[in-house]
Amino acid sequence: MSVPPRTPDPRRDPSGARRNPPRAGRPADDDGPAPARSGRGGIFEAQAYTPRGRTVREQARTRTPRATPAKPVTPEKPAKPEQPTLRVVDGGRADEPRAPRKAASPARTGATPAARGGTTAGARSGTRGAGPARRTTTTTAPRGDGTGRAPARTPRPRTGTTKGGATAPRPPLRRKPRTRPKLADPNRRLRLGAFLALAMFACIGIRLVTLQVLPTPAYADGGIQDRLRSVTLFASRGGIYDRSGVPLTHSVEARHVYADPEMVENAADAAAKLSPLLGVARSDLEKRMAKRKLAGGIPSTFSWLARGVPIEKAQQVMALNIAGIGIGRDERREIPGADLAANLIGITGEDMTGLEGLEARYDDVLRGTNGKHRFEAGNGELDIPISGGYDEVVPAKPGSSLTLTIDRDLQYEFQRSLSENVLARKGTVGAAIAIDIKTGEVLAQASQPTYNAADWEKYSAVDREDAATSFIVDPGSVHKAIIFGAGLEEGVITPKTVWKIPNTIYKAGEPYSDTHPAGNKKMSMAGALAYSSNVTTIKVADKLGAQRVYDYQLKFGLGKATGEGMPGEAPGHVLPPDEWNGTSPGSIPIGHSVDVTPLQMAAVYATIANDGKWVQPHLIKDTVTGDGRHVAPPAPETRQVISPQHAAELRYLMEAVTTIPDATGVSGRIKGYRVAGKTGTGKRVVDGEYAPGDVASFIGMAPAEAPRYVVAVFAYTPGGGGGDVAGPAFREMMQYTLQHYRVPPSTKSAPKYTAFP
Incomplete structure (x- = not known):
């Protein structure tokens, strides 16, 4: 086929x-x-x-x-x-x-x-x-x-083919239906792309609205920071004034001089030119201008050369045109009176911080708060404020000023008289205080030695101390006023009490004798104060008992700081009865084994002069804020210690101290004024031990018939003979005080006293 x-x-x-x-x-x-x-x-x-x-x-x-x-x-x-x-x-x-x-x-x-x-x-x-x-x-x-x-x-x-060999039709094939793979749908991709694009544009639009419409300080400030300039607005420190508003110290504008060691070409030559203008040693300036490294190996680019330089001096420094030398705004403390009340006022450091005295105690009041001016400015040649740009001003708050109770004229006279009398008797430390008995205001508070506060670095720390609040002494016979006041208040004695007083009294075998022995004669209470009889005082204390003696010491303000306002005021110390020993009944009544300050004893006599009412002594009259408002301090503490009648009787007895012939306080007489007071001879206490020498004191009030002021004088003479210091110094100071405040002389003569009736 x-x-x-x-x-x-x-x-x-x-x-x-x-x-x-x-x-x-x-x-x-x-x-x-x-x-x-x-x-x-x-x-x-x-x-x-x-x-x-x-x-x-x-x-x-x-x-x-x-x-x-x-x-x-x-x-x-x-x-x-x-x-x-x-x-x-x-x-x-x-x-x-x-x-x-x-x-x-x-x-x-x-x-x-x-x-x-x-x-x-x-x-x-x-x-x-x-x-x-x-x-x-x-x-x-x-x-x-x-x-x-x-x-x-x-x-x-x-x-x-079947089993018999016959031909038979085959069964139909059962195939699994084929499914075509789903390829990408262009419509779906188009819709997804459109959605993503719209979402992106929506986010961008919302963000633009947020940035442009809504407040966004974080972004708004982001660019400003690069253009901001800041200028410090300095706040001046408050001043310190006397009671009439005359400045004792205040701040004035000045300049500081600094160096950039990295830019100074010839430190030796620069130091030679600056030393006469700044008043700083040439060698010191060279050290400050020397190149050095900071922590981490960073070179130092700033070094102080001088602070508080007068403006005219700073201008002369800049006229030298020395590379690496600059000036800036500063402040300095000006003290018109030099050493006037220097021991009270104290000092400040280079940064205007109080270091001693009232400057330190009230530093938070005196110190101001700096302000700040922040504004936008251009860069380069346009480094000027931008008109209409960011501008913020935080105003500076000047410090408040202090008005003291101190009278500048009285303070000056007290310092002069104290210094002359202490130095004439070869004394080393002295203190004098004047108090207005009705208000408790301290009118004068002088110390010896003193110093020039404008050049304080040349003086030792001891010279800068305030003796009235830091000078610890055994008061001696001036303490007897407390015992007689307690005896009158408790009825142990009266102004007419007469006792036979032996020459000596023994306590735990320790003899206590009188400098003017009575010879076992009768002695009046006035005579006992006039001749400062230790025996009579001890007998009064024996009748009071140890507990009442201790209680009246506390009532009169001993053993506790007065709170006058000075920093570091010593509280003193008095022994409670359970700490007395065998001789305490003899030594404590006459002012031994008692630690006090001159200010505490001045407050005791101010209490007697103020009809038995203790008023806290104080130095601050008021505070003047930066806007000129006067703010009065808290009212001083007061308490009645003895009755006005007994206070008057005690003043009568104390007037005999300056009236009876040959009394211990005749050197404190003031012509035309009746004076009541008491003399004392004590010891200086240093680290709990008695220092050699004597501390003589005289505290009195005038006029005695109606006291106005109390003056206390203490003088330490290591060689002894302090009695010749306190009396004359008290007379000068009290007389000046009475005349300064035009206190009329006494119209009645002092009473006639009989020491040995």
Whole structure:
């Protein structure tokens, strides 16, 4: 059987005419039988692979041959050989029968299955049962038959071999439906891209609205920081004034001079030029201008050369035009009175911080708070404030000023008199206090030695101490006023009491004698004070008892700091009864084994002068704030110690000290004024031990009939003889005080006293 050659494209004939495949209801166009398949060999016999992995030819060998009805072929012209084509029909082999196809409805097509080239149920005897015809797979014959049409498809039932050798139709193949992979949907991609773009633009729009409309200080301030300039607005330190408003010390504008060691070319030459202007040693300036490294190896670019330089001096420094030398705004303390009240006022450091005295005690009040001016400025040549730009001013708050109770004129006179009298008797330490008895105001508080506060570095720390509050002494006989006051208050004695007084009294075997012995004669209480009788005082204390003596010491303000206002005020010390020893009843009443300060004893006598009412001594009259308001300090503490009657009786007895001839206090008399007071000779206490020498004291009040002021004078003379210091100094100071405040002289003469009735 001859095999016609295959054309390259089995779907077209050599002439290129389109062949019509057979359709249902009509016969195929081809007249002859379908051409048989070509044999083996050659590229033109390409194999078509099925999903089972076998070629069409391999499957053909295993099948049972089946008859193919011959069809007449009308040759028109010889067919040209065609190129082989690989072809898979419906996923199977080209010659594999297709699955049975459901027969079309006769009503729909108008043709029977036989007319469409299918088989009927009767024609498919020998199969598993009647049913619709299955789809078959046919190969298309080459279109070289001359008709231009493909042969009609002939259904070929699947066959198999049964046990009996008979041929039976094969069961239909059950393939899993193929699913085409879902490729990317362009519409979905378009929608997703549009959504992402819209979301991005929405975020950008919201962010723009946030930045442009809503307040965003963090971003607004970001650029400002590079343009901000800050200038410190200095606050001046408050001043200290006397009671009439005259400045004792105040701040004035000055300049500081500094050096940049990295820019100083010749330190020795610069120091030589600056030393005369700054008043600093040349060698010291050279050290300050020397190059040095800071922590971490960083070179130092700043060093103080001088603080508080007057403006005119600073201008002269700048006129030298020395590289690396500059000036800046500063403040310095100006003290018009030099040493006037210097021991009270104290000193400040270079940074205007109080170091001693009232400057230290009220540093938080005197010190101001610097302000700040922050503004926008340009860069480079445009480094000027930007008009309408950021501008913030935190005003400086000047410090408050202190108005003291000190009278400048009285203070000066007290310092002069104390210094002259102490130095004339070779004394080393002295203190003088004047108190207004009604108000407790300290009108003067002088110390010896003193110093020039404007040049305080030349003086020792001891010279700068305030003796009135730091000078610890055994008061001596001035303490006897407390014992006599307690005796009057407790009814132990009266102004008319007269006792026989021996020359000596013993306590625990220790003798206590009088400097003016009575010889066991009768002595009045006025005479006992006038001659400072130790024996009489001890006898009064014996009648009071240790507890009441201790109680009245505390009531009169001993053993506790007065709270006057000076820093470091010593509290003193008095012994409670359980600490007394065998000699305490003899020593304590006459002012020994009692630690006091001159200010405490001055307050005791102010209590007696003020009708027995103790008023806390104080130095601060008021505080003047930066805006000019006067703020009064808290009211001073007060307490009634003895009754006004007994206080008046005690003043009467104490006036005998300056009235009776040869009394201990005649050196304190003042012409025209009646004076009541008491002298004393005690010891200086240093670190709990008595220092050699004597501490002489005189405390008095005037006018005695209606006291206005109390003056206390203490002087330490290591060589003894202090009694000659206190009396004359008291007289000068009290007389000046009475005249300064225009106190009228006494209109009545002092009473007549009898020491030994």
